[in-house]
Amino acid sequence: MTLFSRFSDHIDTALDALVARGALPSGLDRGAISVEPPRDPAHGDVATNAAMVLAKPAGTNPRTLAELLVGELTAIGEVTEASVAGPGFINLRVADDSWRGELALIHAEAGDYGRSAMGAARRVNVEYVSANPTGPMHVGHCRGAVVGDALAALLEYSGHKVTREYYVNDAGAQVDVLARSVHMRYREALGEDIGAIPEGLYPGDYLKPVAEKLAAEYGDRYVGAPESAWLGLFRAEAVSAMMDMIRADLAKLGIHHDLFSSEAELQAEGKPAAAEKWLREHDLVYDGVLEAPKGETPEDWEPVELPLFRSTKFGDDQDRPIKKSDGSWTYFGADLAYHYQKAQDADELIDIWGADHAGTVKRIKAAVAALTGGTKKFDVKLVQMVRLLKNGEPFKMSKRAGNFVTLADIVDEVGKDAVRFTMLTRKADAQMDFDFAKVVEASRDNPVFYVQYAHARIASLKRKLADAGIAAAAPDIARLHAYELGLVKLLAQFPRTVEAAATAREPHRIAFYLGDVAAAFHAWWNMGNDRPDARIILANDAELTATRLYLADGIGQVIRNGLHLMGVEALEEMA
Secondary structure, three states, X not given: OOHHHHHHHHHHHHHHHHHHOOOOOOOOOOOOOOEEOXXXXXXXXXXXXXXXXXXXXXXXXXXXXHHHHHHHHOOOOOEEEEEEEOOOEEEEEEOHHHHHHHHHHHHHHHHHOOOOOOOOOOEEEEEOOOXXXXXXXXXXXXXXXXXXXXXXXXXXXXXXXXXXEEEEOOOOHHHHHHHHHHHHHHHHHOOOOOOOOOOOOOXXXXXXXXXXXXXXXXXXXXXOOOHHHHHHHHHHHHHHHHHHHHHHHHHHOOOOOOEEEEHHHHHHOOHHHHHHHHHHHOOOEXXXXXXXXXXXXXXXXXXXXXXXXOHHHHOOOOOEEOEOOOOOEOHXXXXXXXXXXXXXXXXXXXXXXXXXXXXXXXXXXHHHHHHOOOOOEEEEEEEOOEEEEEOOEEOOOOOOOOOOOEHHHHHHHHOHHHHHHHHOOOOOOOOEEEEOOHHHXXXXXXXXXXHHHHHHHHHHHHHHXXXXXXXXXXXXXXXXXXXXXXXXXXXXXXXXXHHHHXXXXXXXXXXXXXXXXXXXXXHHHHHHHHOHHHOOOOOOOHHHHHHHHHHHHHHHHHHHHHHHHHOOOOOOOOO
């Protein structure tokens, strides 16, 4: 049990004692109680808001309850001091031996340090990327891909059972356009001069291999054939090839999905119609006419009766059509059925969407609430776009896709680790600049370098030890100095950081935390430049050297665990 989880138990035990004495009523909700480091380390090692949370429902004063709790907590052996601050916060100082024990726990648990059962094996479906299968991944997909993948890893590490899903939008107008684009390239592959690609078709050279394969297999059979003869075949071949390309692009980022769900299959199986039937039976879909568009009404606008979902019943600003006037499904109608399908095998759904889809969040949340009776938690995380720069100036790369910068181009330019770490250095819903020069810069201003360099420095210590010819010795963690125990206190925050990041669905918190750990380690390393006695490797003290190496290895372990969650390699050496 980690230190902060143990202190949560201490708080619970103290509260139970007050209940047993009749000083506190039983049955109070303790869910909002926090146990965390105080904002100012001068106030102590552990702080809790227990008295602030429980005083009102207990019918007492927060400071009065805090004083009672302090009386119980001072009896705990590993508490050296307990005090009440402000209106009723409790600050605790923890015995040094407890921190030494936490360092031993980091070594004992190794790769599992920070892992928890908080998720209680709840099944969470995380859907991310889900780009239209019309070409290679581009920079607009990159950030959402990294955020979704890191969030899935974070949830798994915190005890959830996670399914990583990709929704293939292989039904609708965009895949018909793709098929027509491939047909034009197919004619080109057979020797026809097709001229410039017409407006509205996909111009990228990435379609040429698909067309060449079709030309080799079918010859000129479909050159002059009516569209109805080849559209289905060309659509299927093109979508299959595009998905192979998308999987390969994602693999460059270390991303692999558990499940690919097809919109075309969903519709072929009648899932949207079944969802509509269920909704009608529960008076959640009706036939009605949409209001005219706001502002000046277009001349060609006509009131048409459509099946409308009662999304206003769930907080939306208007009811939404699930079918178009030609009888085909709207995006919303298909998405509604898809989310219903996902909910059958999950306790919770999380979608990672681009910020340009913000306007559809309310309606899809309303649909999921309706179809599941509100029993399934559903969250949509919006990811802002990324602006590409080099040395602060807009950066244009080769555009082999025809009209956009590909994800593969970005990874090939700076490497997977730089892309993944950088994409997690800001909240997902905050705009981001990705500067190609800065993300490969060997300086403390580059977060990925700074964290990986800390790990590489730690890995170098054993090599330095061998070079110095210092005999191996057993560590004595009682010899750790106050500053070094401060490093352990920072490491001890990793498990609660993981849980907090998983609860908030914010994987960027891991990047922020690792930056703090790296900064603290580098400061410790640099201390030895000014004070020879503070060096990690001491030629005249094998035992203290072993002790400091033990601490350094603990720091390295926490960095490895955090980088693993981010999908970033912990480097042993750096040039």
